[in-house]
Amino acid sequence: MKFTATQIAGILNGQIEGNADVSVSKLSKIEEGDNGSISFLANPKYTQYIYGTKASIVIVNKDLMLTAPVSATLIRVESAETAFAQLLEMYNQVKLNKVGISKQAFISDTAKIGDHIYAGEFAVIGENAVIGNNVKIYPQVYVGDNVVIGDNTTLFAGVKIYSETIIGKDCIIHSGTVIGSDGFRFNPQNDNQKIPQIGNVIIEDNVEIGANCAIDRATLGSTILRKGVKFDNLIHIAHNVEIGENSYLAACNVVAGSTKIGKNCMFSGQVGIVGHLEIADNTTITAQSGISKSILKKGEVQMGSPAFDANKYRKAYIHFRNLDSIVTRLNTLEKLNDLKKID
Amino acid sequence: MKFTATQIAGILNGQIEGNADVSVSKLSKIEEGDNGSISFLANPKYTQYIYGTKASIVIVNKDLMLTAPVSATLIRVESAETAFAQLLEMYNQVKLNKVGISKQAFISDTAKIGDHIYAGEFAVIGENAVIGNNVKIYPQVYVGDNVVIGDNTTLFAGVKIYSETIIGKDCIIHSGTVIGSDGFRFNPQNDNQKIPQIGNVIIEDNVEIGANCAIDRATLGSTILRKGVKFDNLIHIAHNVEIGENSYLAACNVVAGSTKIGKNCMFSGQVGIVGHLEIADNTTITAQSGISKSILKKGEVQMGSPAFDANKYRKAYIHFRNLDSIVTRLNTLEKLNDLKKID
Amino acid sequence: MKFTATQIAGILNGQIEGNADVSVSKLSKIEEGDNGSISFLANPKYTQYIYGTKASIVIVNKDLMLTAPVSATLIRVESAETAFAQLLEMYNQVKLNKVGISKQAFISDTAKIGDHIYAGEFAVIGENAVIGNNVKIYPQVYVGDNVVIGDNTTLFAGVKIYSETIIGKDCIIHSGTVIGSDGFRFNPQNDNQKIPQIGNVIIEDNVEIGANCAIDRATLGSTILRKGVKFDNLIHIAHNVEIGENSYLAACNVVAGSTKIGKNCMFSGQVGIVGHLEIADNTTITAQSGISKSILKKGEVQMGSPAFDANKYRKAYIHFRNLDSIVTRLNTLEKLNDLKKID
Numbered sequence A, B, C: 001m002k003f004t005a006t007q008i009a010g011i012l013n014g015q016i017e018g019n020a021d022v023s024v025s026k027l028s029k030i031e032e033g034d035n036g037s038i039s040f041l042a043n044p045k046y047t048q049y050i051y052g053t054k055a056s057i058v059i060v061n062k063d064l065m066l067t068a069p070v071s072a073t074l075i076r077v078e079s080a081e082t083a084f085a086q087l088l089e090m091y092n093q094v095k096l097n098k099v100g101i102s103k104q105a106f107i108s109d110t111a112k113i114g115d116h117i118y119a120g121e122f123a124v125i126g127e128n129a130v131i132g133n134n135v136k137i138y139p140q141v142y143v144g145d146n147v148v149i150g151d152n153t154t155l156f157a158g159v160k161i162y163s164e165t166i167i168g169k170d171c172i173i174h175s176g177t178v179i180g181s182d183g184f185r186f187n188p189q190n191d192n193q194k195i196p197q198i199g200n201v202i203i204e205d206n207v208e209i210g211a212n213c214a215i216d217r218a219t220l221g222s223t224i225l226r227k228g229v230k231f232d233n234l235i236h237i238a239h240n241v242e243i244g245e246n247s248y249l250a251a252c253n254v255v256a257g258s259t260k261i262g263k264n265c266m267f268s269g270q271v272g273i274v275g276h277l278e279i280a281d282n283t284t285i286t287a288q289s290g291i292s293k294s295i296l297k298k299g300e301v302q303m304g305s306p307a308f309d310a311n312k313y314r315k316a317y318i319h320f321r322n323l324d325s326i327v328t329r330l331n332t333l334e335k336l337n338d339l340k341k342i343d
Helices: A005-012 A044-051 A080-095 A310-321 A323-342 B005-012 B044-051 B080-095 B310-321 B323-342 C005-012 C044-051 C080-095 C310-321 C323-342
Strands: A015-017 A037-041 A057-061 A073-077 A178-181 A200-203 A214-216 A222-225 A301-304 A307-309 B015-017 B037-041 B057-061 B073-077 B178-181 B200-203 B214-216 B222-225 B301-304 B307-309 C015-017 C037-041 C057-061 C073-077 C178-181 C200-203 C214-216 C222-225 C301-304 C307-309
Touching: A005 A015, A005 A057, A005 A073, A005 A080, A037 A044, A037 A080, A057 A080, A073 A080, A178 A200, A214 A222, A301 A310, A307 A310, A310 A323, A310 B310, A310 B323, A310 C310, A323 B323, A323 C310, A323 C323, B005 B015, B005 B057, B005 B073, B005 B080, B037 B044, B037 B080, B057 B080, B073 B080, B178 B200, B214 B222, B301 B310, B307 B310, B310 B323, B310 C310, B310 C323, B323 C323, C005 C015, C005 C057, C005 C073, C005 C080, C037 C044, C037 C080, C057 C080, C073 C080, C178 C200, C214 C222, C301 C310, C307 C310, C310 C323
Parallel strands: A037 A057, A057 A073, A178 A214, A200 A222, B037 B057, B057 B073, B178 B214, B200 B222, C037 C057, C057 C073, C178 C214, C200 C222
Antiparallel strands: A015 A073, A301 A307, B015 B073, B301 B307, C015 C073, C301 C307
């Protein structure tokens, strides 16, 4: 796909400054741009780069003042940031515009398939599955029996969805993620026999899940990710967990069985949360922290393993770093006091 | 699958109280039950829910005394818990009762296949592989050359088994798990050249492995998971590790190369264990702990990173939380003593 | 594959001592060797095992002096270690010597395919992909549109490569690894809308990546792994990260967005690094550490979460372990001083 400056200015409703016929086929950062790429300048910190950039076109704010000549064609717009985001979005939609059912996909006779879907090579759609409109199922995806997938949802290559899972509309699930595997439950009273895991996973609308996550089905009932939840890569969610609306979990989080997490939470990378807890709305947890007790007050920030209030943790940690000098001071005091004793 | 109260009472050898013709098609918790579902009441704490439950059928203990009318049909049995577990098990077996070899599976001519197996679409079974009876190989599973899989083992969709792996009977391996990938070994004395990894992985009987785990083959010899080992999701096992019988590893554990772990160990989530250690039988490790030394005494409980005795860790951690006040006390003492000095 | 002692001695240019006709089909450790296996003895610590080994053939150093009879056939060579490594390498090459394009692979008409490649069953090669010579693409691998893969690279079963990824020569990528998934970026100023991720991933020559890793594409520009980088299993690399030449990351490392890591770094397991940092060349990080600040001096060793100088950390940690006795000493001093006050 090649576009000329004229075409792009047309789309973005901008004014051209320079060669209107130059064409571009890719997007770049202004400091890395090369010939044939289009970039943007919004942050004044980067203004220096416009004089040397090799990008063929740069989108800039209407009111940008230049102090030296520029070789790139400029397109002046109301907001360079918004205009570039618009281009990104267009580019992305073209890139991801797959449609049609491959002859090498396997679709069960009893599955119900919506309109305008994509089903790539070697994808499997199981019995009684219900697939909404505009769903994109990339190659080698597995959709188990009785799974329901809402409109406009995308499953990238190799996603595995176990039977009975329900996925909402406008979700994105990245490659390698597994949804609906058995919870980790064995009965120690009965020779550690496996406890059958017959619940399911429910994922509401507008959820995004990164690559290689694993989300277990409930023992009974449902493991639930509420609307707008966003997961990074390699996250583990155990049986019967519930994650509240618009909560964000960074990479390698682990949430153990039956824990309920509130809305609008933000957990940094490698956080672990033990089972059967309640975490209030708007909780923030710093990286590598371990939560061992319920957090009942909204809006707390916790840190440490086991975690407590982050400000208190940071204070304690500064002293931890100084423990060697603290002990030296203690030694001195002891000597001083012993001497006095001897006196 | 629909069952009437009469049919279920027959299976469970129970007495019906209420409408014997009502039918159900799913299992639910008593507090979440809806029309068409069957639930159970065993724990007296939940007795309150029986008066309002929307479940169509509830299995209860023989001797349950009601204090108000109940709309659900009751089935009275000796033990509601046992009876419900029996139903779960039945339900699970029906759900997982896949059998037959898909025309879209690829099975090497030289593979030996047992009776009554399931091999789903786009599964691959490599050269000289030996597959036991009643094995279930879900879609998109890869079974490499010379792999051996024992009777009644299930590999869920997308499991990848590298060549030469040996898996026992009655094992369950969840989606996305990789078994037999190369160990992480390079020769720093020789320009960091890869050290060929030509051992294998041996998994004994009755092992369950969660989703998206990665278990490396041995450099030479075997990486071994002994009978009854249970793994949660996203666990990393390095080359030449050995995990003893009936040990349980929770999600995101990491065991580095050549470490030997004993029997009946219990490791919580995100535990890390460095290479070349020995961990005694019955060791318990708390979440996020890091084991840097061998644990030679059986039955220890360790915590921390690096870990030591969990009770001692908890005591030290309480003081850590109080370090700010400890330092304040030290400051006070120093002032006090300085004053005396001046005196 | 069976080889006689005569054949192997021929390959290794060694002298046979014992039965030259004995044949072997596998490699083993000297202490575990059984009938039909070949082993080696290089480390004098293991000399004791040669008298009892059940291996059929043992490769030994030219100058090994025996003090008792040995039942195995010996092959004496200049260096037993080098000779055995040579055998390992040969064995590995035979084992991995897959070639040819399966009829059940799907290769887009617009893809360019090199000579002498392997493409296994149910592999997918997308539009305009460019595959070099001698590339091995195992079953169920997904290679997205516009991907470039250099000569001699191996992608094991089920690897998923998103569109626009560029992979160099002589790379090895293990099963379940996902490359090019979207970065985890949402716009909090705009109702948490997804920020389109339209950059790519570039992997240079001679990189090895373990199983079930997830490497996100850049938002704009490229996420880059430089020449000779080696990754263990289950590693997460966020958008726009750069990892310098010959750096080694052990299992379950997490590197957050836009962080730049230098050359020849060594990170132990479960290390986490926050976003937008710079880590200097030759940095070593101990297991489970969390890096929250840039490391600008080369060759540092850091430990802890948050991490600082490892030697200082170890000293502080010893005091942490002793906090209970430190507090007891403080109590004693306080009593002593209070008593004096009362005086």
